[in-house]
Amino acid sequence: MQLEQYISDLLYRYDCVTVPEFGSFLTQRQSAEVHQSTNAFYPPKKQLSFNEQIQTNDGLLAHYIAEIEKIPFETALQNLSKRVKSLKSYLIEGETLSFENIGDLVLNSNGKIEFSPSYHLNYLTDAFGLSQFVSPAVTREVYKEEVETIEKVIPIAVTPEKRKSKSYLKYAAIAVVALGMAGFGFNNYVNNVDQHNQIAQEEANKQLESNIQEATFVISNPLPAITLNVNKQTGNYHVVAGAFRVEANSDKKVAQLQGKGFKARKIGENKYGLHQVAYASYTDRQDALQALNTIRKEHNKDAWLLIKKLD
Incomplete structure (x- = not known):
């Protein structure tokens, strides 16, 4: 029986796969992350774990085995029970159980099963085709610091010898007035655009209401209303x-x-x-x-x- 292959198949579709009388393999969605020191980007994935306390048979694994191997459900349960007994005996003898693409299981000093997940396979189907990659560090902040350093080393100053004439004050005043008028004109332009968008939106709403009113009709002899109480089934x-x-x-x-x-x-x-x-x-x-x-x-x-x- 290819037990690890059956478990691996089900982990793509379910968050919990229980091996009766042994334990359950659980998955939890983990968001994409960036490693700060290596600049490595990791896609989202399902994080694998194992819980020895969850051993109740929910029928999922046995039913899947029965479907794949074309055998009765009871036979699949018996085969699964035999395999679990052999797995427990291997663990008691101190061996490490290696489930391909899932992880390793071993008994600790307290007689509890420890699980080390495998990272060779991503069971999150939403992340299919995505792989990790390393990106060069972004150095924009370093360039900014260099520019600030240059500005401090080479300051811009006006020497007294170049200020013999005060005509530059006249040009400065003209520039200020020109900028003020340009700003006023730009503000008026923005206001006009906003006003135009608002008017267009109001016209569209009126047109929509008019179309709805034209499509409304009255039934002279309507059927009596019927109230149905429906209890919608929910749950996964x-x-x-x-x-x-x-x-x-x-x-x-x-x-x-x-x-x-x-x-x-x-x-x-x-x-x-x-x-x-x-x-x-x-x-x-x-x-x-x-x-x-x-x-x-x-x-x-x-x-x-x-x-x-x-x-």
Whole structure:
């Protein structure tokens, strides 16, 4: 069983992949960053971690193995359980488990599993094709300091010998007046532009209102209003009842489950073109797991948990 390959495949699509009776591999989105000393730019990515405390079987990994290997769900669970036992024995013997493109697992002195993530693969699909690169340092501030130094070394001064005539005062006064008039004219130009934009906006609004009024009509005998109370299902955790090749069968299943009191609904097609039906959807993972355990005990032992953001 290529367990690490199956886990790696699921990490692209899910934030949590649980290996029953072993632990869970978790991902958390990390923003792009810049290394200050090396000027290296790193794209956004999913940061990998491992939590030994989360061991409850949510059915995700076993169901994926069953689909890929074309075997029954129960057989996939048995094979997965055997592999977990062998992994634990390797750890107890002091060996390091190396999962390709995921990381290394080893037991510490306290008997707890320590995880060292691998950085060879970026599981964030939004960052596909992006790689790290190094950029030369920006030195604009250094150039500014050099200019300031030159200005201090070579000051500009007017010697008394060149001020025998006071005619320069006349030209200076003319320049000040010219600049003032130019500034006044520019301000008037800006004000005129703003006023023009405001008038044009008001005309556009009037035209829009006129078009809306012309398109309004009255129905002499309107139909009576009907009020429907619809409880929209939300959440990214879905307890799946089954998947059907024929959509009509999925509709029958939804009606059947709703008749039993479940908030059942269709949650779209999977990659094999099967129409999936869920008992209910949940926003909290723990609530979804509790519902899954209850449904397996009382209604359907083959129910499983799908973690997916629906459109």
